[in-house]
Amino acid sequence: MKIALVATGGTIGSRKNSEGVIKLDSAATTHISSIVGADSVFDSLTTHSERMQFSDLNELRKIVGRALDTKPDGVIITHGTDTLASTSSYLAYAFCDTKVPIVMCSADLPLTEPESNGFAVLNSAKTFLAHGKPGVYVVYKNPDCAPAIHHAARLLPAHLHDHFYKSIGGECEFKDTGLMHGLDFNLVEHKVLCIIPYVGLDYSVFNLDGYSAVVHSAYHSGTVNAAHFNAFAAAHPDIPMFMTAGRKKYDGQVFVNNVVQCHGITRPALYMKVLIGLNNNIKDLAAFVRKNACGEIVEKY
Numbered sequence: 001m002k003i004a005l006v007a008t009g010g011t012i013g014s015r016k017n018s019e020g021v022i023k024l025d026s027a028a029t030t031h032i033s034s035i036v037g038a039d040s041v042f043d044s045l046t047t048h049s050e051r052m053q054f055s056d057l058n059e060l061r062k063i064v065g066r067a068l069d070t071k072p073d074g075v076i077i078t079h080g081t082d083t084l085a086s087t088s089s090y091l092a093y094a095f096c097d098t099k100v101p102i103v104m105c106s107a108d109l110p111l112t113e114p115e116s117n118g119f120a121v122l123n124s125a126k127t128f129l130a131h132g133k134p135g136v137y138v139v140y141k142n143p144d145c146a147p148a149i150h151h152a153a154r155l156l157p158a159h160l161h162d163h164f165y166k167s168i169g170g171e172c173e174f175k176d177t178g179l180m181h182g183l184d185f186n187l188v189e190h191k192v193l194c195i196i197p198y199v200g201l202d203y204s205v206f207n208l209d210g211y212s213a214v215v216h217s218a219y220h221s222g223t224v225n226a227a228h229f230n231a232f233a234a235a236h237p238d239i240p241m242f243m244t245a246g247r248k249k250y251d252g253q254v255f256v257n258n259v260v261q262c263h264g265i266t267r268p269a270l271y272m273k274v275l276i277g278l279n280n281n282i283k284d285l286a287a288f289v290r291k292n293a294c295g296e297i298v299e300k301y
Contacts, residue, residue: 010080049080074129135174
């Protein structure tokens with residue numbers, strides 16, 4: 001089996017120095033390559049994932065493309081945990097039509113630490129490549145659990161206080177619908193504001209000058225302060241506001257016309273999809289966002 005490794009850094013691509021600080025280290029890339037038996041290694045972009053910018057995503061997409069040009073049986077991408085859900089969603093859209101499995105891997109600790117879950121993650125990724133279907137996936141091992149395979153555009157961000165990753169939906173089925181075919185994935189600086197609700201949220205503090213859209217999360221029950229959000233949206237009628245509401249479906253008359261309810265999609269997947277739509281000047285952005293590209297929208301879960 002021919003494996004291409006794209007190493008981007010992160011904790012899995014780091015070592016602890018003498019002061020206990022986690023630092024990027026090329027020795028970690030060599031170690032990873034040995035574990036998975038990589039035939040080729042692409043490591044021109046390495047960073048801690050909290051520093052990821054649009055330019056990094058654009059470069060990463062190009063690197064993955066070059067890795068695919070070597071005709072591997074599969075690609076393993078190592079990445080930090082902080083922005084894993086965002087990068088995985090972006091790559092799921094960009095490589096909807098991949099003919100081989102692409103698997104992203106992260107770890108909670110460097111591989112030099114005995115407690116690291118990185119070994120289990122990498123070995124599971126290698127096993128999956130041998131039997132997995134084409135698509136973009138994430139492998140991660142939660143504490144006291146076996147490694148799990150996640151649809152790359154269904155992954156939820158981990159919480160601050162733990163190292164748990166989960167995804168929405170049941171069966172991890174990656175299905176290319178053709179929605180993304182022919183699109184330009186070179187992200188430019190479109191400004192999309194992400195709002196996460198909290199008690200006392202004051203919408204008046206947001207200045208939307210220069211913004212192209214808003215992505216609004218909901219509470220765990222899929223609700224928001226509808227009256228306040230609606231007033232905010234009404235004050236900015238030319239800016240589409242995409243609300244990811246889980247299972248909750250508000251009556252269509254609750255919100256003004258520029259609020260688009262998006263059910264069964266994660267915030268990172270929605271955010272990346274809106275950016276791609278804006279980048280390609282999609283005329284009916286609401287319709288575009290509500291269509292499935294690769295199985296990221298879950299009808300029932």
